[in-house]
Amino acid sequence: AAPVAPAEPLEEGKVEVTLQFGNAQPKDSAATTGDKESQAETTEVKEEEEEAIPAEPVPPNDTQPPPPSVVEAPPFAFLTRVRGPFGPPASKTTSETTDGQSPDDSSSADGSDDAAKSTRHIPMATTMNVYHEPYKRNMMVKALSGEVLNTLREIVDNSPVYRETLKHVMADSSFVVGDNPSHLADFGAALSNADPRKLQAILEERSIPKRLELSLELLKQQLDVVRLQMKLAKEVDDKVTSTQRTHHLHEQLKVIKKELGMEKDNKEALVEKFKARLEGLTVPDDVQKVIDEEMSKLSFLDENSSEFSVSRNYLDWLTAIKWGHFTDENFEIAHAKTILDEDHYGMKPIKERILEFIAVGQLQGSVQGKILFFVGPPGVGKTSIAKSIASALNRKYFRFSVGGMSDVAEIKGHRRTYVGAMPGKLIQCLKKTEACNPVVVIDEVDKMAHKSIHGDPQSALLEVLDPEQNSAFLDHYLDVPVDLSKVLFICTGNSIPREFSSALLDRMEVIEVSGYMAHEKLEIAKRYLMPKARTDTGVTEEQTKIDEEAINTLIRAYCRESGVRNLQKQIEKIYRKAAFKIVESLPSKKEVVEVDSKSLADFVGKPIYTSDRLYNTTPPGVVMGLSWTSAGGAPLYLEITNRFRGFNNIQGSLMATGSLGKVLNESA
Numbered sequence: 001a002a003p004v005a006p007a008e009p010l011e012e013g014k015v016e017v018t019l020q021f022g023n024a025q026p027k028d029s030a031a032t033t034g035d036k037e038s039q040a041e042t043t044e045v046k047e048e049e050e051e052a053i054p055a056e057p058v059p060p061n062d063t064q065p066p067p068p069s070v071v072e073a074p075p076f077a078f079l080t081r082v083r084g085p086f087g088p089p090a091s092k093t094t095s096e097t098t099d100g101q102s103p104d105d106s107s108s109a110d111g112s113d114d115a116a117k118s119t120r121h122i123p124m125a126t127t128m129n130v131y132h133e134p135y136k137r138n139m140m141v142k143a144l145s146g147e148v149l150n151t152l153r154e155i156v157d158n159s160p161v162y163r164e165t166l167k168h169v170m171a172d173s174s175f176v177v178g179d180n181p182s183h184l185a186d187f188g189a190a191l192s193n194a195d196p197r198k199l200q201a202i203l204e205e206r207s208i209p210k211r212l213e214l215s216l217e218l219l220k221q222q223l224d225v226v227r228l229q230m231k232l233a234k235e236v237d238d239k240v241t242s243t244q245r246t247h248h249l250h251e252q253l254k255v256i257k258k259e260l261g262m263e264k265d266n267k268e269a270l271v272e273k274f275k276a277r278l279e280g281l282t283v284p285d286d287v288q289k290v291i292d293e294e295m296s297k298l299s300f301l302d303e304n305s306s307e308f309s310v311s312r313n314y315l316d317w318l319t320a321i322k323w324g325h326f327t328d329e330n331f332e333i334a335h336a337k338t339i340l341d342e343d344h345y346g347m348k349p350i351k352e353r354i355l356e357f358i359a360v361g362q363l364q365g366s367v368q369g370k371i372l373f374f375v376g377p378p379g380v381g382k383t384s385i386a387k388s389i390a391s392a393l394n395r396k397y398f399r400f401s402v403g404g405m406s407d408v409a410e411i412k413g414h415r416r417t418y419v420g421a422m423p424g425k426l427i428q429c430l431k432k433t434e435a436c437n438p439v440v441v442i443d444e445v446d447k448m449a450h451k452s453i454h455g456d457p458q459s460a461l462l463e464v465l466d467p468e469q470n471s472a473f474l475d476h477y478l479d480v481p482v483d484l485s486k487v488l489f490i491c492t493g494n495s496i497p498r499e500f501s502s503a504l505l506d507r508m509e510v511i512e513v514s515g516y517m518a519h520e521k522l523e524i525a526k527r528y529l530m531p532k533a534r535t536d537t538g539v540t541e542e543q544t545k546i547d548e549e550a551i552n553t554l555i556r557a558y559c560r561e562s563g564v565r566n567l568q569k570q571i572e573k574i575y576r577k578a579a580f581k582i583v584e585s586l587p588s589k590k591e592v593v594e595v596d597s598k599s600l601a602d603f604v605g606k607p608i609y610t611s612d613r614l615y616n617t618t619p620p621g622v623v624m625g626l627s628w629t630s631a632g633g634a635p636l637y638l639e640i641t642n643r644f645r646g647f648n649n650i651q652g653s654l655m656a657t658g659s660l661g662k663v664l665n666e667s668a
Helices: 029-039 103-107 113-118 139-158 163-172 174-179 181-191 196-204 208-260 266-278 285-300 306-320 333-343 348-364 382-393 425-433 457-464 502-506 518-537 548-557 565-585 600-604 662-667
Strands: 015-018 041-043 079-082 125-127 371-375 397-401 439-443 488-493 509-512 544-546 593-595 622-629 632-639
Touching: 139 181, 139 208, 181 196, 181 208, 196 208, 266 285, 266 306, 285 306, 306 425, 333 348, 333 382, 348 382, 348 509, 371 382, 382 397, 382 439, 382 488, 397 425, 457 502, 518 548, 518 565, 544 565, 548 565, 548 600, 565 593, 565 600
Parallel strands: 015 125, 371 488, 371 509, 397 439, 439 488, 544 593
Antiparallel strands: 015 079, 041 125, 622 632
């Protein structure tokens, strides 16, 4: 705190501590002055001696005793001053004296150099009482005191940290603190968590009104902090209370519904859901036994365990299959013939085989599964006609491709020990179609991968496509026999490669699908390709006219492949360019685009095939040949010329030139 009189600078190696104590104020002003003089004392300790040195009395206070209307409060604070550093003793002993020290005491510090080196440095302390300025108990002091008290009460009411402690303190010391503005200011400052510098400023302030103002300012800041804490605490409590209340109500609702039979726990709900799926189905005995065991096991497992999720997924797949459920088939020959002719033109061998299949089913009253293998060039409609077959038979349709497949698990499923295990494609088919007699199309069989580290998929298909074995097909995931004997399997491929499994080929009925002739392509373009292209491009039949000769030219000069896929692309190209011309002419006029054989090149470019014959009349030594491939055929010219005599007059040799295959080389 601020000293009463200016403090003299301390010498190096000394410490001055000023302590201000709050004692009771004497009644008599003269006695008060005498007490002040008697209470103030200064103690200095020599570095060489450990005894206390008598202190010089503090000069008497010049302040006159206050009038009767003025109340002088007791001292209130303390102050510490430190001066240093405390270095090692000097080589020469110096006599240090303070105010009030006798010469004899100072002379006792003289000694030899050895004694000076062995002495200890002892800090010097000065203690004095400091009093605040006199004040009047006017309206300002009363108002500040009342506001400080109100702020303290509000802090106590809003802060759970200080509530009990401060209520007890204020109850015990309400008379002392409330009646003494000095104590009240100190009490309020001690309650706040202000910066130490601000608290020190209050201690150094000797004016009581000013001290009350500073203390009130700190209390107001503390009150704002307390209010903010209470606001945040209330928001958090509201959120937690709302969450707990919602959870409590949900739990009560579950208990009420369970008591009323309206709802059950998760395990019971799962078991009831699985049992509901099996109602009305003809489940085989061995499958039902496995299902019952898994349900019993599920009821004892913890819902948070990994085994519970594995068992639940296993039961989900077991009960998702419609065991013994078959769709009602249509055995009407006329209906099947109408659907097949509407969707596809030509393909007589396939249509006849499907009609035979329906006729046999009509006579027997039931249909057994078959394995058909459609082999033909790309673009002839092998996959699309399989969908028409399913529609004609009123069966569900499912297709998956095995082109490039190298993992047996895609067909026979994974074992349940693996993470993320799933059944194979066939079990997925039965779940999706919800029937045991769908039409399953296995596409691109000829492009299936051969043996690998994951197994041989062709060998895995032996069990699936064998009528004698697929009645008890065993998937690795389900691990129960599944009847696939009522499934109609249709496999497709472009050819039968040499490395294709002969055992697998022996189990399938091969039906070769040849390419389309020119007149068949013309009918396909009129019936299917052109209407579809108009729908896709938004061009009406009145806006674009393509004559029949232009289509024939398109087939002969641009699309000679066996299928109609390239023909479809060229027709779509014509309609796209026609749509561009129609839009470009709008809104001035409505143009009608006409396409004939002469203007066909403007839409599809220059023709690719210009002539079928290289020679109108074959010269001597040239004959016409024909090459055949799975994608179509083309004429070839074979030319034979006389060979000049070689070295050593060798005659009768034969030399073949050109890109000839093995068959032609062997024939030559």
